[in-house]
Amino acid sequence: MGALMRAYDWHNHPLGDMEAWPLSLKTTLRTILNSSFPMFLWWSESFYMFHNDAYLPALGKKHPDALGASARDMWSEIWYQIGAVAEDIFQNGTQFYAEDMPIYLDRKGFIEETYWTFSYSPAFNDDGQVAGMFCSCKEVTDTVLNQRRLKTLKDVTEALTLVSTLEEAGEKACAIMSENTSDIPLCGIYLLEEDSGEARLLGQAGIMLHETLLERPSLKEQGIADPLLQVLETRKPVLVKYSDLVADKTKLTAEQQDLPVALLPVALPGQSRVVGIIVAGTSSKLDYNTNYEDFHMLLGRQIAISFASVHARSETERRQAYMSEIFMQAPVGITILRGPEYIVDLVNPGICEIWGRTYEEVIGRPVLEALPEVADQGIRELLDGVYTTGVPFVANELLVKLDRNGKLEDVYINFVYQPMRDEQGNVIGIIAVAVGVNEQVEARLKIEAMNKELLATNADLDNFVYSASHDLKAPISNIEGLMKVFVDFLPHENLNSPDLQKVLSLIQHSIDRFKRAIADLTEVAKVQREDNHDVARVNLKQVVEDIQLDFEPQIKEKQATIETNVSPEAEIEFSAKNVRSIVYNLLSNALKYSSPARLPHIVISSELTPEFVILSVADNGLGLNPDDEIKIFSMFKRLHDHVEGSGIGLYIVKRIIENAGGHIELETALDKGANFKVYFKR
Template sequence: MSTTSVPSHGDAAALVPLPELDPLMRDLLAISLTAVSLLRPAYSEAGEIHDFTLDYLNPAAQRRAGLPEQPSETLRSGFPSTFTNGVFDLYRRTYETGQDGRLDFNYEANGLSHHFQGTARRSGDLLVVSSTDTADQPHAAADATLHQAGAATQADDFSEQVRARQQVQQLNEELAATNAELHATNDEHLRTNTALSEAQHQLRQLNQQLEAHVLERTQDLEGARNEAEAERHRLRALIAEAPALIAQLRGPNHFVELVNERFGSLLSGRELAGLLYRAAMPELKNQPFFDQLDAVYRTGESYYGKEVPAVLDRSNSGQLSTDYFNYTYQATHDASGRVDGILVFAEEVTEQVLARQERETQREQLQNLFMQAPAPIVILDGPAMVYQLVNPAYQRMFPGRELLGKSLLEALPELAGSTIPQLLHEVYTTGEAYLAREMPLRIARHEGAPLEDMYCTFTYQARRTCYGVIDGVLVFAHDVTDQVRARGRVQELNQELAAINEELHTTNEELATSNTQLVSINSDLDNFVYTASHDLKAPISNIEGLLATLREELPAPAKGSEVALILDLIQNSVERFTHTISLLTDITKLQKEYNQFATPVVLSQVIDEVRLDLAPLLQEVGGHLHVNVAATPTITFAEKNLRSVVYNLVSNAFKYHNPEREANVTIRSRVEAAYLVLEVEDNGLGLDLSGDHQLFGLFRRFHTHVEGSGVGLHMVKKLVENAGGKIEVKSKPGQGSTFSVYFPC
């Protein structure tokens, strides 16, 4: 039998090549009186065998089934009764267990009753079925006529059945006559028995050779299957232990066949295997991932994503977070080369992305700092030393000369004969900083101007990437020409210099004394502001009382009169003064509380105290405070400062509640890396944090309909940062806010 292509399951037009058979095997199958069929399993989306395709029928099987060698029918479409008489169940069990199966069954077809005997064995991806039909033996004419009559009776009514019986009786008489003819032919049949026995003997020998060949091939395939299964187990173990996120998806609907432990732990143990990917990861709807998977399955082309943001419910609580991933979608193929699934390989890079963003922010801040610095600063990029940044102070050293975007020698060609290019090259090559004090230069300050003498002090420092690779040089310059010239003049006046030095020494001592006095004055000033802010409260209260008394004693002034205007101005001035004193008190408290001693503090007790202090506010807004801080029973922090942090965050959460719904505030804690994290989440008005929001700026307020100073969040940020921590906020207008305070462990 030559190489054959047969329909594969799921696609009647696609063909799967069968192995090449030797001539003996091909001839044996061609003349065999036994029906031999090769079946291939067809799977449902759930991965179960639900049908078999007919990949090959030998001539005996073709005659019996009335089908070609490579039929387009499946077992279900061509032989539906096999799903009710137990044949399909036997085939499926034999394929799945690998144990040989035997069967005896009756099959009704073409008005005749057939009795079959057969065997089935799995061979690689195929099921080999061999069967014999007792109906293949020659029937007497009367038997055939009886079968035809029986078939006819199935289609006719009762009267037709009677006529059929009469016809059968008549045929019985004809049968007696044909028996005599059969007797005459018996002698001829006996003569042919000898030749038939010899042919049967040869057929048995061929059958034995065929069985030996099939057994050898089956053993080879079994060994290959065992080796493949072992390799599959090794692959599964490797996937389970891999440090990346790995999942195996099957079918066009992306059935999750396998996920490794790291993938599951990313989603807090959420069940993924055995589900469709869309059902297992519903939060990915309206994100690009499902469309990407569909495209990979449709085209077979891999997809690579780098630092792609994904909004996930990592805690399975409905709380979504944005994380970043590098990932690959790789199509997998079946034995025929068709796409049958997708391998997902992903790596979380959230920390790297956020760290890079932070570095970029810091780099931008550093660049802004350079641009605003009073000292001349430039950044020379690459080995060509191209001016990448020139701050205004440096540009003032060379007014009118274009520097930015040019190399050092292109912008200042007169430096070619100096040592500066060589020094910069050494710093770029070795990474070692260099300090050049009062280096003499012959340079033109203006474009086309004559060269003039100048002296500069330079600091050359290598700039490195986040990977430690040198990519430029930072230059800090200071024009000391005037100082050098002044020193030259001073050297001519040594006697005066001695006197000046003495004066400078005395002045330094006075400055040191002044510095000490300033430190003391600053401390006294803090104390004065704190004391004054408190001492002024009583007079202001008295003024308010006197003003109220004055309003009561004076006749009610006419609206818009000068007296009423003056009283209102006095009242407004008193209120502004009171507000200013309150702000001064808060800020002074913050200054005094910077250096509080840190001790282990029971967090739940602090929260209970704050809850009692805010009881009137909770009752006023009808709010509820939910607490879950079992993860961090104690926090090492200044107790007074910790109470201030909790009080400000919780009071703000209730003050800025959404009047359209019940106010709910949740306090929870967790351990994250080197931090104890305290979160305060509310469902209030929320904040618009787009742009330069400066939420923690002093006197910064987002909602003015509620009384406040704009100092609370500023104080919280300073208290936490001074202790080595940090504070973050996530918020959406109309939905609420979550403040996360990171206390160092």
């Protein structure tokens, strides 16, 4: 500015050449020009303007015409505001100081809202008379605007803290924003529906009283598709005219039509989807600069956070309602007992039914006060143990006497006492989950009694079979002896009669069958009465080889192939004769029930597991229908009648192995053979 002052044509200016200027004016100007702080001097009663470089931003487009011009003319737009102050200082030598004073300047082609902190003081000539006005000033527009906008953000944040619906959030946010009409002369908040793609108005304020065109299904016809899509894609504000958003533009004033409006994205940081749009009017007296845009972005982000909070709160409430519904409908009894006095905090219908109390009778009371009859039944001690140690307690079929239906009843309960802890891990109560099991206990006791009775009956039956098998031996022996005596008394010529021989043969055959039946009964009785006595270390491989030698004639007769894969380590603690009986019966059946369509092929193998030694006898014989698997192990049950047999072999095998803690399995299919697996317990 020093160079500009020196180059100025002062000769034709009312102040005249610089050489003729008063010393006081030159001194003051020297001070101003050498200062980096904004300063100006208005000299003479015409207030001719002088200023330094630091003051140029305040002049804006008025520079360089402001130098030497009258302040009355150059600042005509604000003279109504500062003129009287300046005149008073010039006339009376007073001083003036203002802080954060709003001044509306025309320095950028529009009337701009600005804020200043400044002081006016008189400037003196060489005679000590007031000859002008000196000003030291600082623009604080950004500071004031930031404070104002921060307050709006703070108020919006506080207002949206406890909102419960999106509509409430939209209405409250617009109400707060409408209090800052300097930055937001109008506003509307829209939610972009994710499913339908429509924009739903949640709230509006200011002069926004007309139907807007912010409806996504017909954006192309409405003419705002490009700006809105730009917001959705860039997630940054886009400026449009308010008239672009209104269906009936005839209802708008000229000022409203040209009002700049920002479309602001409502989106959470880190999320790609824009969940809403804020239509925010902008001030016609401010530049839409970076600070303004940042304010809008923060506003949109805060509203987005509120939307997310509402959604999260709604989801939490939904889950809580769902959990409450589950709690109330749970098929078990649940209660929460708070504190060392075990105050009943929560109960569901299930626990009330077990206790025989109503909700009103127990809620909010110590549980031992609500159920006084259990005070001396050890319940307090169980609760104290869980509360003090923090170790859960589980009870099955605990008998508790409860006052239900006006009398003490025996109630069997399965329950768990689970300690409830706070965030620091301290036990603050007990969660009790209980199930009444009276019916199950009664059924179990009834079954136990029936089993006991059945065992007694089976024992009697075993004794009867054992006794009958022995008692029948003598009569059949007598019959057989009498038959021999009868034959000996017959004349020799009669013995050669074919008819007599046939009758004698039939009688003898019946006697032999009766003897075999008695022998089978005797064997069954032995199996049912004995308890795997004479236990010794038995090697299955050796037993299989011995039994195989016993069947050598049958094997040759049937041209059977026996494949043996029994491990030498397949050893068990078992009765040796019972093991032989098992292997004998299985190998006998494999040979006996071979298929006439193919030569017998029998595989005997073993498998060792940690719990069992498994012996398998598999053949390619007749096999069985899988539906008959259960029948095959029944007493006197035979499914193939073309060969001789009593039908007790597999029954005996099953009883022997089960009496020793093992079991037998069968894999079979009709005409595909059978595979018997005997599980000997190790």
